[in-house]
């Protein structure tokens with residue numbers, strides 16, 4: 001059975017901050033926006049760009065490689081050249097711990 005993994009302390013984030021963690025062999029970008037945490041795979045579906053290095057506008061992340069945009073809440077593609085959604089992961093808070101489910 002899959003279990004949640006603690007990846008950070010919630011107090012380490014200001015709104016718009018992100019970190020990249022490796023869990024179960026996957027690179028995951030964890031974002032905090034306005035007190036809510038989101039986690040997506042840190043690999044652009046267009047050509048493997050490092051999404052966490054992109055510019056964040058609200059809950060839209062722009063890939064630093066060729067500019068595809070994704071919604072970090074849903075993983076949905078918002079603009080080309082990517083056409084496939086990015087994987088999202090459930091996030092929860094346990095006390096101060098930020099936990100993700102891979």
Ligand code: FES
Pocket residue numbers: 044045046047048049063064065066067068080081082
């Ligand atoms: S690798 Fe992300 S848009 Fe091309």
